[in-house]
Amino acid sequence: MEYHRLEEGIRRRLPWLLLAGLTGAGWWISRRASRNDTTPGLPDRLVPMEQARQERKWTREALRSK
Incomplete structure (x- = not known):
């Protein structure tokens, strides 16, 4: 029963975690790209x-x- 609640919580938060991860990765990549732009x-x-x-x-x- 506890496992089911945990799984449900993860499933509910997964889209936001993915969005946050992709946003962070995009920001980091753009920062690196602009710093090394010659x-x-x-x-x-x-x-x-x-x-x-x-x-x-x-x-x-x-x-x-x-």
Whole structure:
């Protein structure tokens, strides 16, 4: 009898648990993706250290092309 009540409780909460899990996974993946985004032309989305490295590279190229 106790097992049946437990099973019913799980069955009732399962959709919400799945929704919460998928939401959390999607948030985590999007966070990782935006942190590692090194797409040219989007310097504002780069990690600060990566952005500084990119800016030094652009400065070097600009000085070299003069």
